[in-house]
Amino acid sequence: MTKPETIIKKIWDKHVVHQEEGNPDLLYIDQHLIHEVTSPQAFEGLRLNNRTVRRPDLTFATMDHNVPTKNRENIKDEISRKQMETLKTNCEEFGIKLADMFHPDQGIVHVIGPQLGLTQPGKTIVCGDSHTSTHGAFGALAFGIGTSEVEHVLATQTIWQEQPKTMNVHVEGDLGPGVTAKDLILAIIAKFGVKFGTGHIVEYTGDAVRKLSMEGRMTICNMSIEGGARAGLISPDQTTIDFLRGREYVPQGEAYNEIADEWLALATDEGAEYDATLTIQAAEIEPQVSWGTNPAMCVPISGATPSLADVEHKEDVQRALEYMGLEENQPITSIEIDHVFIGSCTNSRFADLEKAASIIEGKKVKEGIKAIVVPGSFSVKLQAEQVGLDQIFLNAGFEWRNSGCSMCLGMNDDIIPPGGRCASTSNRNFEGRQGNGARTHLVSPEMAAAAAIEGRFVDVRKFAGVLN
């Protein structure tokens, strides 16, 4: 019997091109995803050094960070327009497939990878974006890289990586009714902090994780970087296999069954050891709302902002409360909002929109609140429209936009004004993230929908009749 191994080690070992004592390993990259913001300087670097793209066939590009979610035909911001045109020119020059703004495959890079089946178990996947960890939901080794590394992968299809430490984040028991994947990952970060995963690749394990849909698993892995992890992943199982079957870039028919067996064999072996293990009890987790300026500054909906007397880093907490315009010991349910954003690579998939729509159906967005839905991809948008989700949102008073990163980072026109307060399904509540002076509260799509109706944070479980 061979030594039991983690999925992390199994994928790693299969991708080592060159190894030398005392140096990082040279790893082969199976899939490189690129977008308009972090790639132009990389292509320029190639040109300056007379280099080319080694494997355009393993590279896929889209436009997401900077694209407008309305009036796409007429981009007023000259610098934005140029950045998108540059991606188009670069992809043409080097023969890379591009889903541009008007392409049916366009969408947030971390939504379209899985949707197209480019994301597969066992692959090494990189992208010049920290939320690349999302693809780990499929049992892929996926991580964000900087632009110099984008250039390196374009030129060599490899990357130098130090063997990371492995970490098991074990979720014990089951999530309560009405508690979502978003609540779980926010609770994990709140409990263990914004750098618990630094230097590690995290595998999420346990019954509660196994029972999540692929969409839920993507939400979890997406926010691994918010805990500092290099990557986050979940061993593939039947849920993974069922999700990917029939997608454009996976093998079809009998060939799929064969590769599916290989994928399942990648799962972490019983008894495999990790460098570290953290455990959290699923049953104790309530719907979460972030109150501060990093994702660990997060409490249950029944909670309140911290008491300054009780906290370790008093200055940081005080600064965050000031920025957020909140008092210490302030109940979360007393916080009134004026913006709602349902979207981002964390929570903009069909299942996310469907759940938010189920809360909003037949109700109205509270007067004075600007609420928008930004589907994660053009395909998600179409799928939602086919079953009438758009009408549910529009009737309630939401705006229904085209896909992109949008208000998660506010690179396009979708920003929140100074002092504005947003219930957001995105992943970062940093100062100024959604607009200079904007205040972000991270929540699940269901919690965002309920907040849109009530104008303040409420326990969606009571709202939806799950709890009395």
Added chain:
Amino acid sequence: MEAIKQHQGLVFPLNRSNIDTDQIIPKQFLKRIERTGFGQFLFFNWRFDDEGNERADFALNEPKYENSTVLIAGENFGCGSSREHAPWALLDYGFKVIIAPSFADIFYNNSLKNGIIPIKMEEVQLNKWMEQAETGRLVLDINLLEQTITDQENLIVPFDIPEYHKEKLINGWDDIALTLLHQEKIEQFENSL
């Protein structure tokens, strides 16, 4: 990238932890397609008010920190987005060395690719320097070859940095050129798939 073996410079202390890359360079400045010219946007929302005037309450705007080239900050520096615009902005502004108790992984890597020396330093020593730089004027001499930092009182503090990172910084080596030395192995790997 430019080789760096030794650097002596004035310290700017930024006593905050979890400084994320959105603070280092806000998203509205990520639209440019060049690598240069990002220094003017460094810590933009902390340095400037809504009208574009310098904020009096942000120390980097004080004359005493003019031409500072060594940044001392709190733990988990550079967390958040993978944007390499963050080290580009720091370097373009003039920072060559960043000293913090810990760094976010992607930022740490991105710094090294641009010839910035990221130095992990235990908090007791770091806090002493932080205070000295806040209350007075602190110049540090960083010797990458020896892996030491010398302060104005001639206190010599050693630091750790992986040998392979050190070697690249000292020589200003281009990663891609080094990797292409292994081109045959990459081809062999591809053929084995």
